[in-house]
Amino acid sequence: MIIGLDAKRAMANHTGLGNYSRYMVDILATYHQSNNYRLFVPKEKKNSSFDKLLHHNNVRSSFPQSTTMKRFSSLWRTWFIKKDLVRNGIQLYHGLSNELPIGIHKTGIKSVVTIHDLIFLRYPEYYKPIDRKIYNFKFRYACQVADRIVAISECTKRDIMHFYHIPEEKIDVVYQGCDPQYSVRVSESRKSEVRVKYDLPEKFILNVGSIEERKNLMLAVQALKDIPSDVHLVAIGRKTPYVNKIMDYVAENNLGDRVHLIHDLPHKDLPAVYQLATLFVYPSRFEGFGIPIIEAMHSQLPVIAATGSCLEEAGGKDSLYVDPDDVSGMAEAMNRILEDPALREKMIASGNIYLQRFQENILADSMSKVYLKCFEGTESATISQQDIQVEDYRMNWSKRPL
Known part of the structure; x- marks a missing residue:
């Protein structure tokens, strides 16, 4: 065809x-x-x-x-x-x-x-x-x-x-998948190079996506006040006027040394940044799907995302979810993962299983x-079952058990 x-x-x-x-x-x-x-x-x-x-x-x-x-x-x-x-x-x-x-x-x-x-x-x-x-x-x-x-x-x-x-x-x-590069383990030397290049902190929570109001980065920034001070937040994405709102809050709450915004990061450096992170947060109010969640799971990161749209479909039942306006809920979810290595490993292992559907x-x-x-019920000499070999994979979120 x-x-x-x-x-x-x-x-x-x-x-x-x-x-x-x-x-x-x-x-x-x-x-x-x-x-x-x-x-x-x-x-x-x-x-x-x-x-x-x-x-x-x-x-x-x-x-x-x-x-x-x-x-x-x-x-x-x-x-x-x-x-x-x-x-x-x-x-x-x-x-x-x-x-x-x-x-x-x-x-x-x-x-x-x-x-x-x-x-x-x-x-x-x-x-x-x-x-x-x-x-x-x-x-x-x-x-x-x-x-x-x-x-x-x-x-x-x-x-x-x-x-x-x-x-x-x-x-x-x-559904969507993501670039295979996120499944490849980055060498320690390469990760060290990227850490130095972007002055990344030793321990950080990562967010990836345009820094705009709908993506709701403010929820993660506000939650920082209630998690250990040695944990930073790194957000990577396109700059919009919403950044000014974020930075005003950061200044007012003395979080300047813990919040790092990076714009125009080359695609080739992103896998290393993912693999340097401790966990991934995606507090967006609404998405069509949420590819960064898939990228994070392939990078062996536990995920915290927001309720209210499709993010549960991307992250599966063993990721953690909070209301997009619940600051204390976000802080609690962050602390759960930061304080419980066994939970972290369980989330990563469950994520690897869930990723098989993608x-x-x-x-x-x-x-x-x-x-x-599209051709069902029509006659065509050029279209047949042999032209398109398919397997009956059931990808319906509402029917497939997790």
Whole structure:
């Protein structure tokens, strides 16, 4: 089968949607080699991570061909890409980042869209009005015209059903994995090098993610007052105006020597930072999934996360969870892990078992099964059960026992 994929984010984004897009292309090309994958990119940029995808024999990229479409690449991606899809013999098109081309349902090409979250509807105060309107139009349209919808968590699936009234039987949950680099043990010399490079403390709690209000780093900062003074907090992520709020609180409470904010940390240094940490906290008020939790568990860290969204799906039943406004609860959870080595080891061991459901082959097979569903009940000489070999892995959070 010839599968087209929206690769705008795979090329342009180095985190978030870009990581997801590159990861899915990589595992599909690896575990389902009988398919050919065409990455449709509106604008070419330098990205070594994207270039690695082209090392697969069954992956190649496609760009706008005419001068006009190169100049108006956003219009090409949204409206005029359909001609290129037909010309390339695309049988199924996957919008990896919440969108599909306008009118794709009229081309005869089957379509799948991945919806990552609907946070802009659940927490509109975190978004500009114009952004909410644009997102709502694009996401709703994609959900309506797609043959299948992929939700990255049961939480996102419920939101799609609630806000867009999409029938449950149209939506499949396919979880995410993370870069294999987080499962590789970093050498002691390399960890020492990274510790010196970023002046990391000897004992610290780690948080990874954009430092913005929704991510709720303040909860972890406030909890610091109630844990041993030799334990620091290191937060790594994109800087936003919320940082000023954090630093004001830090100054007012004499925590300046215990709170370390690092921005623009290279991706290659992150595994070492994870492995130097004592535990990981992710107090976000709402997420579509929570990839940093998976990264932390692969790095052999116990995890504390917030209740209220999908983070229990990412962390499993043996991670600890607190209300996103419960400072004393966060401090208590931190102290439990810091003071109890046996609990720490139990959480890490249970996390390793839980991570098995996020193995690359399982996720690739689950996505390929979604593709196959698009052709159920249709006759095609080129699509058959043999074209997409899938195993019936049950990934439904609400039904699978932990």
